[in-house]
Amino acid sequence: MADMVQRIAKKLYQGDIEAVxxxxxxxxxxxxxxxxxxxxxxxxxxxxVGRDFKEGVLFVPEVLFAARAxxxxxxLLRPLLADSEIASSGKCVxxxxxxDLHDIGKNLVTMMLEGGGFEAIDLGIDLEPGTFVDAVRExxxxxxGMSALLTTTMLQMKATIEALEEAGLRDSVxxxxxxxxxxxxxxxxxxxxxxAPDAATAVEMARELMA
Amino acid sequence: MEHPQTNxxxxxxxxxxxxxxxxxxxxxxxxLEILERTGVLxxxxxxxxxxxxxxCYVEENRVRIPAHLVxxxxxxxxxxxRLYDRSGKPALQLGDRISNxxxxxxxxxxxxxxxxxxxxxxxxxxxxxxxxxxxxxxxxFIMSMFLPSDAPDAADVRQMEGMLNYSAKPIxxxxxxxxxxxxxxxxxxxVAGGAEQLQAxxxxxLYINPTSGFRxxxxxxxxxxxxxxxxLPCVYWPEVGxxxxxxxxxxxxxxxxxxxxxxxLVIAQLVNEGAPVALCTAVPFSLDMKTMVxxxxxxxxxxxxxxxxxxxxxxxxxxxxxxxxxxxDEQAIMEATLSLFVATINGGNLIxxxxxxxxxxxxxxxxxxxxxxxxxxLKASMQGLEINEETLALDVIHEHALSGDFLGAEHTLRxxxxxxxxxxxxxxxxxxxxxxxxxSMRERAxxxxxxxxxxxxxxxxxxxxxxxIRTITERVIAASGGISLKD
Numbered sequence: 001m002a003d004m005v006q007r008i009a010k011k012l013y014q015g016d017i018e019a020v021x022x023x024x025x026x027x028x029x030x031x032x033x034x035x036x037x038x039x040x041x042x043x044x045x046x047x048x049v050g051r052d053f054k055e056g057v058l059f060v061p062e063v064l065f066a067a068r069a070x071x072x073x074x075x076l077l078r079p080l081l082a083d084s085e086i087a088s089s090g091k092c093v094x095x096x097x098x099x100d101l102h103d104i105g106k107n108l109v110t111m112m113l114e115g116g117g118f119e120a121i122d123l124g125i126d127l128e129p130g131t132f133v134d135a136v137r138e139x140x141x142x143x144x145g146m147s148a149l150l151t152t153t154m155l156q157m158k159a160t161i162e163a164l165e166e167a168g169l170r171d172s173v174x175x176x177x178x179x180x181x182x183x184x185x186x187x188x189x190x191x192x193x194x195x196a197p198d199a200a201t202a203v204e205m206a207r208e209l210m211a
Numbered sequence: 212m213e214h215p216q217t218n219x220x221x222x223x224x225x226x227x228x229x230x231x232x233x234x235x236x237x238x239x240x241x242x243l244e245i246l247e248r249t250g251v252l253x254x255x256x257x258x259x260x261x262x263x264x265x266x267c268y269v270e271e272n273r274v275r276i277p278a279h280l281v282x283x284x285x286x287x288x289x290x291x292x293r294l295y296d297r298s299g300k301p302a303l304q305l306g307d308r309i310s311n312x313x314x315x316x317x318x319x320x321x322x323x324x325x326x327x328x329x330x331x332x333x334x335x336x337x338x339x340x341x342x343x344x345x346x347x348x349x350x351x352f353i354m355s356m357f358l359p360s361d362a363p364d365a366a367d368v369r370q371m372e373g374m375l376n377y378s379a380k381p382i383x384x385x386x387x388x389x390x391x392x393x394x395x396x397x398x399x400x401x402v403a404g405g406a407e408q409l410q411a412x413x414x415x416x417l418y419i420n421p422t423s424g425f426r427x428x429x430x431x432x433x434x435x436x437x438x439x440x441x442x443l444p445c446v447y448w449p450e451v452g453x454x455x456x457x458x459x460x461x462x463x464x465x466x467x468x469x470x471x472x473x474x475x476l477v478i479a480q481l482v483n484e485g486a487p488v489a490l491c492t493a494v495p496f497s498l499d500m501k502t503m504v505x506x507x508x509x510x511x512x513x514x515x516x517x518x519x520x521x522x523x524x525x526x527x528x529x530x531x532x533x534x535x536x537x538x539x540d541e542q543a544i545m546e547a548t549l550s551l552f553v554a555t556i557n558g559g560n561l562i563x564x565x566x567x568x569x570x571x572x573x574x575x576x577x578x579x580x581x582x583x584x585x586x587x588x589l590k591a592s593m594q595g596l597e598i599n600e601e602t603l604a605l606d607v608i609h610e611h612a613l614s615g616d617f618l619g620a621e622h623t624l625r626x627x628x629x630x631x632x633x634x635x636x637x638x639x640x641x642x643x644x645x646x647x648x649x650x651s652m653r654e655r656a657x658x659x660x661x662x663x664x665x666x667x668x669x670x671x672x673x674x675x676x677x678x679x680i681r682t683i684t685e686r687v688i689a690a691s692g693g694i695s696l697k698d
Contacts, residue, residue, distance in 0.1 A: 059500040061454065099388070099430070101254070101422040104455050105503065126428075151317055151358050152387035180505075181319055181572065185331075198502065 001032055008037070008073065009045035013052075015065025017072045024073040034080040042073045046115040053112075054200040060108065067115045089116060090210045093135045094145035095123035097156035102149035105179055108199040109145060116203035118143075129156070129163035136169045143206050146192075148179040157182075158190040174209040178202060223595040227556045229515025235522035238493055241466035242473055243278040250275035251425050251474045255432035261481050274474075281473050284480040290524040292444045292487040294352065294381035295412040297402060297671055302381050303351055305416075305444075305489055305526035308558025310593075312531065312551070312586050313352035314344050315564035316370070316385045316418070318574035321357060322539060324657050329537070329573060332357035336574075337373045339664055340566075343576045345378035346663045347583040349590065352381040354418075354563060356574045368687040371395045372680055375402055379671045382415035383446070383563060389430045392417075392437065394687050401679050402672060409443065416444040416489065416561070418528075424451040424471020435475055439482035446528045446561065447475035447488055451495040452505070464495035465516050476525075489526035489561055493519035507533045507570050508546035514557040521558055529559025532582040533567035539577055539653060543568060547578060548585050555589050580656040584635040591631035635659070 004027045011019040027037050049066045052058045058066075092113055096106050103125045113120040123135050132144060144164070148154040157177050164170040176194040177187050187195035194209055196202035230238075250273050253259050259272055268275040291306030303311045321332045340356035355370035362369060367386045374382050375398060382399075386392040396409075396417075403409035417438050421431035427449065438445045449471035451457045457467035472490040479486040493516035497509050507530065520527035531554035534546040547565075554562045564571070565586075566579035607622040617623050635655050637644055650658075670677065 053501075056501050060503060061500060099428075101426050101428050104452070108503065151319060183319075 001027075001030070004030065004032065005037075005041045005044075008041035009048065012042060012045035012066055012069045012073070013049055015062055015069055017065065017069045020069040021072040021076065024076050028076065028080070034077045035082075037073070038077050038081065042070050042077075043117055046070055046117075050112065050116065050200055050203060054198075060199075063115075064108075064111060067111045070115055089118045090142040090206065091119045091121070091139065092143040092145055092206060093121045093123055093132070093139050093141045094147070095127040095132065095135075096125040096147045096149075097153055097160060098126060098128050099156060100148050100150055100153035101125050102147070102179075105149065105199070106145070106147040109147070109178065109196070109202045112199040112203050113145075113206060116207070118203075118206060127160075129160040132160050133163050133167045133169060136164065136173055137167075141173060143209055144173045144175050145202070145206075146175065146177045148177075148182060151181045154179065154181055154186065157192065161191055176202065176205055176209065221595075221598065223597075225556070225593055225595065228518065229557055230518040230522075232522065235518055238462065238465050238469055238519060239522070241462070242469040242493075243281055245466060245470040246276040246281060246473060247278055248275065249425075249470075251427060251471065253427050253432060253474075255427070255429040255436075258427070258432045258436065258478055261436075261478065265477075265481050276474060276477055280477055284473070284477040285523055285525075287480040287484045288476055288525060289485055289487050290526075292413075292416070292489060292526050294416060294444070295414050296381060297375075297379040297414060299403075299408075299412050303561075305560040306524075307560075308521065310555045310559055310562055311351040312565055312582075313350055313380075313383055313561070313563045314340065314354045314356050314579060315533070315567045315571070315574070316354040316356060316383075317358040318356060318567065318572060319358055319360070320569065320573040322568060322573055322575040322577070324575070324577045324660050327539075329569075331360035332574070333361045334359040334369065334373075337370055338377060338668075339660075340574065340576060340579070341373050341377040342668060343579055343660055343663050344566075345380060345669075347579065349583045349586040350380070350565065350579065352383055352416075352561070352563075353378050354383050355385075356566065365391060365684075365687045365691040367391055368395055368398075368684050371398050372684045375399075375680055376670055376672060376677060377668060383418055383561065384415055385418050385420070386434065389433050390691075391687055392434055394683055396438075396441070396443065398680050398683050401683070402676055406441070410441065413444050413487075416446060418446045418563075419448070419475075421447070421449045421471070421475070423456040424449045424467045424474075425456065427471075427474065432478065435479055436482050439479040439486035439488075442483055442486060444487040444489065445479075446490070447472060447479070448491050448528060449475065453495050453497050454500060455498060457495055461495075461511070465493035465519070468495040468516065469493040469519055487526075489528045490520060490523075491528040492516065492523065492525070494529070504535075504570055506535050507564070507567060508535055508550045514553045514559065517554075517557040517559055520560075527558065527560045529554045529557070529562050530564045531555070531559065531562040532565030532578070532585070533571070534578070535568075535570045537569050537573070539568070539575055543575075543578060544581065547582055551582065551585050551589055555593060576660050577653055577656045580659050581635065581652060584633065587634065588631065588636075 008023045110120045110122045146157050174193040177192045178196045184195045194205045196205045262274045263269040294303040296302040321336050336357045344350045344353045400406045400409045421427040451468040453459045453464045457464045469492045472492045479488045517527050531551040532547045534543040536543040565582045
């Protein structure tokens, strides 16, 4: 079994979507518990991916394919897992703020969060503050992630936080922001809870915010 | 010429090409297919309507543009844009392979030349940056350099006020939202003496940055259509990132970038045939796929895509004189030099971002001053060879060669001032250099900045015009709910 776990983790690291699907099925057929496959093979594999990404060993497209391989495995496990086993690290809603159509950074963070065991809901791009407010009402997330690539749209983050305050929802969530022009000082200035300079750190930050 | 001679070809400048005409044709064809088959998404209904009326295939906001329309727009657009200085004299020619150099806009931080520390940029830094750029003989046009942290509201209007007040050079400017764009153009019209005067002798070019080659956001399109309507020049540059918003391979990336630019060109020409637009047609950007940082300087050379602009005979926007370094160190100077060289030899017309560091997030006045010297050097090195009776000087050779004394020759005196002279580079011998303070190039750059900023600011506008500009600025600030600037 240990061998099986290692093979899944290795194929996941290599981003081999098909192989991960097959191996997860093999592991289940061999009688391995779905919860074990998830924890020891998939999540452990993604941890290694996250670590090596942060170390500068892996390139972003390689991480993307690893995350997709994890999803391929998850798709097989999900119907078999008890709710308690699925219990994610936390729930995040993410989006790019109003006026900004950039989505690559936000997509990457979504993907890495999912890889890190979070349930991540991607709200899209060019989002009015009200859209974030509605999403918080609907999904009751632990973390709200906002992205902006432009110096001109980053101020919309402030507007969104204010909208959450007005709706009385600010204290129900932690707010994490990121994007090329965004800084830790800016996060403090607009009253966000955390700033992540890159997608791998975003996962660590989200974990810290959950703690 | 005493004795006629035929068939002599002279190369009056260095010659370089990054792509052949056939390669350009392949990229052009690919871009036409992209526009006709895949199309682009336009997030501004008037632009969609305009294209639909012109015969494009429209499904909601997805617009597919037929090849003939693109090729019509390429014929309709002017091959040159002439920019004027504040007194109405022609200052820049954008077109062919003529290179002009200028600063960048909206850096969040400044590498303070006084303290060598990185800090948030302030309104005063904008004024200082403009004054330094204005004083540099080889900075041909100015941009605002900084986004002020002490006045983020209506910063674009404040930047324009500063540029108009403190420099007479042509301006390349950015507006943030749609709001404020018309007022900023009003300011330019006030200075030019009216809308028609500005149209006839444009002093500024609007830099528009749509989201990507395939997604053109509302504000970018609105601005594009507005300036096209007014027949004012603009740069339309959709960012296309290799491996992100287009294929990672260069050829496909160039075709996508080119397609995005051409979509903008078609819209501008449909609004107003002959609208002056500068593109950077086939220049995708690269990312560091480990960090997702966009390096500003990169040997995968964005610059050879400029061949497409030359192929189309359209003015070309480009970059030079910047660095990814956080320090004004060896990397900074190396990258600034190489980027200026590559942009120049590829024939970029509007080479901007001189003085950018930290991948566009920080600006350095010292780097601007050092780049001025690099540009001066490049200008001299791009001069070709002149071979004629006077420069061959056979009679002078015959007269002086055997005595070995050309120093006292009349001919030497006549041409002695033609060689390039440094302003910042030191070429003294050791003792002379020590006697002059034994300074580094950076120290000399810093001294130059102190000298410029220590002098009384030069207000180039008549007081009544300056006041009218101020009134517009105040009005926009008030409308944006921001705090007024101290005078």
